[in-house]
Amino acid sequence: MFDLDSLNEIWQTIARNKTRSLLTAFGVFWGIFILVILLACGNGFDNGIRSQVEGFSTNSTFMIPSLTTEAYNGYQKNRSWSLNLSDIEAIKRKVKGVDMISPISSVYTYNGENNVFYGIKGGNFGMKGVQQNYNDIDRSKVIYGRFINETDINEARKVCVLGKKVYEDLVGADKNPLGLMIKANGIYYQVVGVIEAYNGNISVGGSMDETVILPLSTMQIAYHTGDKFDFFVFTTARGYNTKDLQEEVKTLLRERHDIAPTDEGAFMCFDFEQLFMVFEYLFLGIKILIWIVGIGTLLSGVVGVSNIMLVTIKERTREIGVRRALGAKPALIIRQVVAESLLLTILAGIVGLVIGVAIMAVVAGFVGNAPSENVMFIDPQIGFGAAIAATIIIVLSGLLAGVLPATRAIQIKAIDAIREE
Secondary structure (H helix, E strand, O other), X not given: OOOHHHHHHHHHHHHOOHXXXXXXXXXXXXXXXXXXXXXXXXXXXXXXXXXXXXXXXXXXXXXXXXXOOOOEOOEOOOOOOOEEHHHHHHHHHHOOOEEEEEEEEEEOOOOOOOOEEEOOEEEOOEEEEEOOOHHHOEOEEEEEEOOOOHHHHHHOOOEEEEEHHHHHHHOOOOXXXXXXXXXXXXXXXXXXXXXXXXXXXXXXXXXXXXXXXEEXXXXXXXXXXXXXXXXXXXXXXXXXXXXXXXXXXXXXXHHHOOOOOOOOOOEEEEEHHHHHHXXXXXXXXXXXXXXXXXXXXXXXXXXXXXXXXXXXXXXXXXXXXXXXXXXXXXHHHHHHHHHXXXXXXXXXXXXXXXXXXXXXXXXXXXXXXXXXXXXXXOOOOOOHHHHHHHHHHHHHHHHHHHHHHHHHHHOOOHHHHHHOO
C-alpha cells in the first residue's frame, strides 16, 4: 500500500515533465477510447440485427412441397403433391424433437384487384389460414382483441384477425375494429383481433401486417381443399438440431407420398436456425476482431509508456543510486517505478473509458430518437462486463508497462550511479 507521501512523490515525478507525460498518456487513452467505441458499435449492430428478428422463433423451419425431381414407384418426375393434416399428426407422433408445428394455407391475388373490403373501402391483401399455435412460432403483437384460438379451429368459425396495415387502411386507426364484419374474397368474417408484426423483415407467406388471418379449418371449407394445406412450420425442442429433424420429417413425408428416398428437390426448406447460427458466428468473429484491434491499439500505448519510463529511469540514475546507497531495497525501487507507470496508465485509461462511454451514450440518444423501422444500429453502448474487462486491461497494462523500466532500475549500481555526471 502507498501512503500520501508516496503518492505525492509519484505525482510529482509524473508532473515534472507535463508535456511528455500527456503525450505518453495519450497513447493509452486512445487505445481504451478506440476499444470502447468499437465494442459499442459492435453491440449497436448486434442489437440492430437481433431487433429485425424479434418475435420470430430462431429454431424454426418452414417446409414447402415442390415438384418431384425423380420418377418413383410408377409416378413420373415433376409431379405435384400436397400436404394434409394427417401428415402433421404423423410428424407429431413419429418425429421426436419437434416442439411446435403449425400447418398454413395462403391465398394471394396477383391481378392487383381489391379482395378485402370494409364497407366501401377496399384493398389488395393476402389471406392466411393458420392454427392457434402459429402465433407462438411467428409471434406478432396483439394490439386489439385476440389471436385465433382452438375453438375457432374446432368450430370452423367465420372470424378473422387483421394485420395492422389492413386495419388502418380499411377501418382506420382511431376506430375499435372488434366485432366488425370484413368481406374477404367474397365471404364475410367477423373481426376478433388486430396484430402488428414485430418486424417485416422475415416473413414466409406474406407480411403479417398486410394479411387477413383466418382459422385454417375455415379456409379449408371456404376454398374446398378438404384437409389439405400449403406448407407448415415447426420448431425444435431443446437439445435437438433442425438439420437432423428436417431429414427425419422429409423421410416420413417421402414414405407417405410415394416420393423417391433420394429426391431432395421435392421439398423447399427455410431453416432459420442455420441462418441465425451464421449471424451468431459472424458477430462472434466481429467481437473477437474488435478485442484484437482494441487491445493491439492499447498495447502500442503501453509500449510508449514503457519507453518513456525507461527514459525517466535514465534521467533519474543518480537519484536511484543515492537511494540504493542509503539502503533502499530493490523491492522499494520496483514498487516506485511500477506505481508511476500504473498511475499514469490508469488515469489515461479511465479518462478514455469515461469519454468513450459518454460519446456513445450521446450517439445512442440520437439513434433512439430516429424512426425505428428497419433500424440496423440500436443502443450502441458497452455492457457492464465489458467495462469491467476494460478496467482490468488498463490495470494489467500499467503493470506491464512498468516491468521493464523497474527491471532496468534495480540493475543500476549505487557506486556507478553516484559517479555519473
